[in-house]
Amino acid sequence: MLETDGRAHLRASPAGLVLLGGGARAAYQVxxxxxxxxxxxxxxxxxxxxxxxxxxxxxILVGTSAGAINAAALACRADDFAGAVDQLVRVWEDVRAExxxxxxxxxxxxxxxxxxxxxxxxxMVRRSxxxxxxxxxxxxxxxxxxxxxxxxxxxxxxxxxxxxxxxAVTASAYGSGRHVTFYQSRHAxxxxxxxxxxxxxxxxxxxxxxxxxAIPFVFPAIPLxxxxxxxxxxxxxxxxxxxxxxxxxxAIHMGAERVLIVGAGQLGGPGTLSDVNPAAYPSLAxxxxxxxxxxxxDALASDIERLERMNCxxxxxxxxxxxxxxxxxxxxxxxxxxxxxxxxxxxxxxxxPRPVRALLEVLGAHGGSGAALASYLLFxxxxxxxxxxxxxxxxxxxxxxxxxxxxxxxTAPIRSxxxx
Numbered sequence: 001m002l003e004t005d006g007r008a009h010l011r012a013s014p015a016g017l018v019l020l021g022g023g024a025r026a027a028y029q030v031x032x033x034x035x036x037x038x039x040x041x042x043x044x045x046x047x048x049x050x051x052x053x054x055x056x057x058x059x060i061l062v063g064t065s066a067g068a069i070n071a072a073a074l075a076c077r078a079d080d081f082a083g084a085v086d087q088l089v090r091v092w093e094d095v096r097a098e099x100x101x102x103x104x105x106x107x108x109x110x111x112x113x114x115x116x117x118x119x120x121x122x123x124m125v126r127r128s129x130x131x132x133x134x135x136x137x138x139x140x141x142x143x144x145x146x147x148x149x150x151x152x153x154x155x156x157x158x159x160x161x162x163x164x165x166x167x168a169v170t171a172s173a174y175g176s177g178r179h180v181t182f183y184q185s186r187h188a189x190x191x192x193x194x195x196x197x198x199x200x201x202x203x204x205x206x207x208x209x210x211x212x213x214a215i216p217f218v219f220p221a222i223p224l225x226x227x228x229x230x231x232x233x234x235x236x237x238x239x240x241x242x243x244x245x246x247x248x249x250x251a252i253h254m255g256a257e258r259v260l261i262v263g264a265g266q267l268g269g270p271g272t273l274s275d276v277n278p279a280a281y282p283s284l285a286x287x288x289x290x291x292x293x294x295x296x297x298d299a300l301a302s303d304i305e306r307l308e309r310m311n312c313x314x315x316x317x318x319x320x321x322x323x324x325x326x327x328x329x330x331x332x333x334x335x336x337x338x339x340x341x342x343x344x345x346x347x348x349x350x351x352x353p354r355p356v357r358a359l360l361e362v363l364g365a366h367g368g369s370g371a372a373l374a375s376y377l378l379f380x381x382x383x384x385x386x387x388x389x390x391x392x393x394x395x396x397x398x399x400x401x402x403x404x405x406x407x408x409x410x411t412a413p414i415r416s417x418x419x420x
Contacts, residue, residue, distance in 0.1 A: 015406075016258070018062045018261045019070050021212075022341075026070055033391075034395075036395060038396065056079070058074070059163070061167045063168070065212055068169035072155065077158075093388060101219070101377075107138055135217065147206070165255065168183035169208050170241075171211040171240045175236065182204060183204075183250065183254065216239055218376070242295055247303055258331040260402075264336075264341070265336065288373050289371070289374075292372065304332065342375045346374070349370070351378065351383060
């Protein structure tokens with residue numbers, strides 16, 4: 001096993017935690033957090049409990065889509081990271097689809113079935129335009145879950161007491177096409193506005209989390225105020241992964257000198273599942289799953305490459321040049337699934353409520369062809385527990401890297417032949 005010398009000092013440089021989205025796939029990042037909390041407990045074994053949780057290892061939290069919900073849950077309990085992680089684990093291990101979206105027959109008929117009907121015969125009935133549904137599924141139940149999981153006032157308390165530097169969540173405006181980072185902190189940060197990207201200093205509410213996690217087509221858009229001063233909603237927002245060019249950028253602009261990035265899918269993993277014929281014409285479910293995977297995964301790989309290039313440039317410059325360009329090296333650690341989550345989803349798709357399975361079958365989700373889409377909707381304990389276990393195992397498999405990311409060099413783990 002690995003032991004420490006007893007001096008478990010967190011590194012002084014500000015650390016950012018970037019949690020990317022992916023619907024039910026976000027259970028994987030809860031597993032990563034469980035692994036991190038386990039390593040923290042191991043390193044601080046024997047310490048006074050108050051001292052052991054005195055410092056939040058991630059004072060800068062950035063979340064996108066379902067990752068925004070997990071980030072906010074950590075933020076509102078930033079004085080007790082391990083306790084916040086334990087709470088997330090309990091919620092995700094026993095989550096049910098009906099806690100996130102209407103999964104009963106009537107609920108599915110009111111949204112998904114009506115949408116499919118309008119697509120097929122709606123053009124024949126002019127009045128049907130007034131009845132158009134807003135999404136494939138109704139995620140109204142998610143609000144009740146957020147009320148139980150996230151105390152919005154707790155975020156402000158954590159900021160006031162110094163346990164948290166900033167919480168940022170992202171969302172995409174359907175009207176203007178702008179990608180907006182909403183962030184809550186004690187002071188505004190000089191985050192540049194460019195390339196249809198902007199940031200707003202705001203109090204994060206459940207509406208921001210609903211908007212950030214509104215998977216396109218699947219969940220309805222949420223109206224948000226973006227600072228026109230009238231108090232009235234100005235734009236409708238959807239999932240923050242849409243049009244997200246630089247998911248790591250907000251953490252860096254808010255002062256992170258090192259970032260732990262948790263992905264929602266394999267980076268550069270293999271292609272087609274074994275039971276999918278690549279020569280066959282893709283079903284609507286297969287196309288939708290591919291589109292969602294593109295939205296949630298591609299931006300991360302590009303941003304990691306961009307960060308590596310900037311680090312190479314920073315190392316090539318003199319200290320004076322780096323200061324003039326406001327450029328510094330940012331260490332990063334990326335943890336992503338070691339297994340394909342759509343493959344796991346295929347093995348657990350039977351856990352979906354019957355009305356949802358029927359809806360997906362109408363969309364052409366048979367076997368592996370609908371596994372990618374199902375992987376985002378499988379808010380069921382059988383699947384989420386598997387992802388939590390995978391995330392924790394992937395983290396512990398890299399314990400040396402995680403330990404080096406968290407702690408000063410003097411507390412680096414030392415090898416021991418002892419076993420537990």
